[in-house]
Amino acid sequence: MSTDTALAAEIEDVVFQRRTGGDDAAPFELRVSSLRLHAGEAVACIGPSGSGKTTLVHLLAGILTPHAGEIRLAGARIDGLHESARRARRAREIGLVFQEFELLDYLDALDNILLPIRLGRGDLVAGAARARGLAHALGIAPLLRRVSARLSQGERQRVAIARALVTSPSLVLCDEPTGNLDPESAGSVLDLLLEQAREHEAALLMVTHDHTLLGRFDRVIDVRELARPARRGEAQP
């Protein structure tokens, strides 16, 4: 991926700390010196459990705020924004795909896809048109009015991907969306994600434990090298 491409997201000298247990337990700390995600770039994020992959995703999404450093989304800082502003930007500009897909069972597929637009007060008419287009591309157009509780696992995956892309986000963050899938299904979900993200020129960061999929990404980062989780008092690299 060319470095000339526009930056979708950027992290500089971020420090994040969180208490992990009782008063005596050392707090968890994540440090990220530098991370850049370019538009249309697909990046895999690997690392062992507890190394800070999900924390990194949450920092980029604005769900968590760092104690130090800067996080930029499309060139604009989000770490200093008020929480309500961060939430609004998240709904509008970031697509999220979760491990369990997390569809709302009482909504049909179309309403699930439109959820970020409803919550972010976006243009519902334009959003619906875009949702139908995505549904067509993902092969779920005939299922739009089916309640999500009655969708198969594969259909739910596609609805979750459409939901992540419906706002035309500049950044798509995926937290182990293939974690519970067999290798064949995991590959097809990833292909769909990569295809749609590239088509919409969105940067994609996917947390994964599945090393067989890494070859399909533009870049792979190990959170231990990038972010170096450290216990307080340890010497920093």
Add this chain to the structure above:
Amino acid sequence: MSGLLYLAWRHARAHGARTALLILCIALALWVPLTAGVLARRYNTDLRARANSTPLLIGAPGNRYDLTLAALYFRPSERIETISYRALDELQAENRATCIPLHQRFTARGFPVVATSIEYAEFRDLRLAEGSDPLRIGACTLGATVAEDLGLKSGDFLYSDPTELYDIARPPALKMRISGVYAKTGGPDDGAVFCDVRTAWVLEGIAHGHVEAEEIDEALVLSRTDDSVSVSGALIEYAEVTEANEASFHYHGDTSLLPLTAVLAVPRSTKDATLLKSGVNARMPLQAVTPSAVIDDLLGVVFRVKAFFDLVGLFLVVTTAALVGLVFLLSSRLRTAEMRTLDRIGAPRSAARTLIALEVVGTLVVAACLSVSATALTLRFLPDLVASF
């Protein structure tokens, strides 16, 4: 907010049975005290209005509640004793009040027949919707509800109800000509049949007319002599006062002893009211009562009972509110994952609370609308409690 409102609506719709059950429970819990409260207020207002507009009632000694309820609301009572027509003359002779006779012991197709004088219509401000007042013996004027329910109008006939079906010595049912219909008043007068007191005495069997011997159908004649004719009991199936036989109607015995059930007195002043009431209670074998005081006493008892039911209603509402609160609390716990998803996607911080609140408020609003509608329907179709008191 509109997005959350939509989600709340979809969630409620997706869980339709639960939502309907909640709405029904809340609506019922609200309907019971709401209807009871409105009914009690209306009951109170109507009863007091009628009582306050009636200055003084005079009747036979006995239960003052029976006397008042019969004379004001035409409540049928077997226990009420009659007074003589002479009492009316004596009261009028005191010249302290306009005295209106009342006789109410019979019914016509289930509606009370109120025998009185023309002054009653003036006193109650009864206006004719059609026809005329019941000036002639055997004529009657209907209250608006009676005319509406029975589909009768001026010129039609109405039969009085027989009092003793198997008593061959009974006074015959009277075929009354309807002379008019009063306009709706919204009070007990709407549900009554008004006639002259002389008509009531015909109903009592005290006054009657005779059929000319020459006019009797020969098939009904059992035997005939020079000075008498014996006829079958089938001859007199009902009595009817016509222009032809009106003159033949007469009373046997002392006319001053003819019965009344009450006298409605309209004193000329407060002083006259006091003197008349004390005079009647001290000197006459009668009782004079102030209806407003009697109704106040009665409602005092009724509203003590109502206070208990208010407490029960409050308990019902509080219990239902607690159960509904529990349902929503458990529901919100079951929806933790959903709320976390909304939070991650970028919903406002208050979205979870707002979503639950919208569902609670929506459920309450629908339930409140339902209970108000049910109350309105109940009040619309419930029989007039004052009339049936």
